[in-house]
Amino acid sequence: MTIVETxxxxxxxxxxxxxxxxxxxxxxxxxxxxxxxxxxxxxxxRVPADRxxxxxxxxxxxxxxxxxxxxKLVAPYLRFLPDxxxxxxDPTRKxxxxxxxRAFYAVAALIAAQxxxxxDDHLAxxxxxxxxxKHKNTAEDMSASEAEPTMAPPPAGDDPAPVPWRSLGRCxxxxxxxxxxxxREDVYRRMEARLRLVCRQDVEGVYRQLPRLIxxxxxxQVDIDWTRLIVDLARWGGEADTIAKAWLQHYYRTVxxxxxxxxxxxxxxxxxxxxxxxxxx
Numbered sequence: 001m002t003i004v005e006t007x008x009x010x011x012x013x014x015x016x017x018x019x020x021x022x023x024x025x026x027x028x029x030x031x032x033x034x035x036x037x038x039x040x041x042x043x044x045x046r047v048p049a050d051r052x053x054x055x056x057x058x059x060x061x062x063x064x065x066x067x068x069x070x071x072k073l074v075a076p077y078l079r080f081l082p083d084x085x086x087x088x089x090d091p092t093r094k095x096x097x098x099x100x101x102r103a104f105y106a107v108a109a110l111i112a113a114q115x116x117x118x119x120d121d122h123l124a125x126x127x128x129x130x131x132x133x134k135h136k137n138t139a140e141d142m143s144a145s146e147a148e149p150t151m152a153p154p155p156a157g158d159d160p161a162p163v164p165w166r167s168l169g170r171c172x173x174x175x176x177x178x179x180x181x182x183x184r185e186d187v188y189r190r191m192e193a194r195l196r197l198v199c200r201q202d203v204e205g206v207y208r209q210l211p212r213l214i215x216x217x218x219x220x221q222v223d224i225d226w227t228r229l230i231v232d233l234a235r236w237g238g239e240a241d242t243i244a245k246a247w248l249q250h251y252y253r254t255v256x257x258x259x260x261x262x263x264x265x266x267x268x269x270x271x272x273x274x275x276x277x278x279x280x281x
Contacts, residue, residue, distance in 0.1 A: 027165075027231055034104070034230040037077040041108045042126045044073055045119055054112035058211055062098075062105045074105050095237070099203070103233035106207055107226055110214050118218035125223065166225035167232070169195060169251035172213070175222040181258045188257060195251055199244035203237050 044050035053069035060067045062074075078101055084094050114122060166174075172195055176188050198209045217224060232243045 173254035
C-alpha cells in the first residue's frame with residue numbers, strides 16, 4: 001500500500017496533500033492524521049447531530065448511503081490521500097487508498113457508538129471543553145492548535161513519558177485484569193476465543209466483528225488506543241497476519257491470571273507497562 005507526504009515548509013503538516021509517493025501505512029505516515037481525527041471526533045461527541053451522523057455509519061463502508069452524513073466530519077482528515085477520481089490512478093493504488101479511508105470512517109463511528117457512560121468517560125479523559133464550546137472539525141483547526149502550543153515545554157530532564165502504543169490485544173487483556181482474580185479464568189477463555197475469531201477475519205469480517213468487541217471493552221471502561229486501531233485497520237488488507245500476531249501476543253503477554261496456589265486477591269494490573277513500549281508493528 002502507498003501513501004503520500006509533503007514538505008513541512010510553509011507550516012503545512014507532514015500529512016498534507018502531496019505529489020510524491022511513499023510506501024504506505026506505517027505508523028509514521030498515518031499517526032498524525034489519525035490522531036487529529038480522534039481528537040476531532042471526541043469534540044463531535046458533544047454535538048448530537050454530528051454524533052448521530054457518525055453512529056449511523058457504524059459497520060458501513062464509506063460508499064454506503066448511511067455514511068454520507070459522516071463525510072463532512074471525516075473527509076477533512078483524509079486530505080493527505082490523493083483523490084481517487086484522478087485520471088490515470090492505478091487500480092491497485094485505489095484499493096489501498098480505500099482501505100485507509102475505511103479505517104478512518106470505521107473508528108470515528110466506533111468512537112461515536114460508545115455506550116453513554118463510556119462516552120462521558122472518554123470526554124472527561126480527553127479534557128474536552130464545556131457544552132457551550134464551539135465545535136470545530138476541520139483539519140486546519142487541528143493543525144493550528146498543534147502549531148501553537150499553550151503550555152511551556154517542561155524543564156530539561158522532566159520530559160513526560162511517551163504514551164504507550166496499545167494494541168487491541170493489550171486493551172482486551174486490560175479489561176480482564178480489572179476483573180477480580182477468581183473470575184478471570186472464565187472471562188479469559190471467552191475473550192481469547194473472541195479475539196482469535198476477529199484475528200481470523202478478512203477485511204469485511206474484521207469490520208463486522210469489531211463493533212461488538214469494542215462495545216464490550218468500553219462498557220468495561222477500558223481505554224482504547226483509537227489511533228493505533230486506525231493504523232492497524234488501514235493495513236489489515238495486506239498485513240492481517242502480522243497485525244493479528246501482534247494483537248494475540250500482546251493479549252497473552254499482558255493478561256494476568258492466578259497461578260496454582262495463589263490466594264484469590266483482587267489485584268489490578270492495568271498500570272503494568274512491561275510490554276507496552278515494545279508493542280509493534
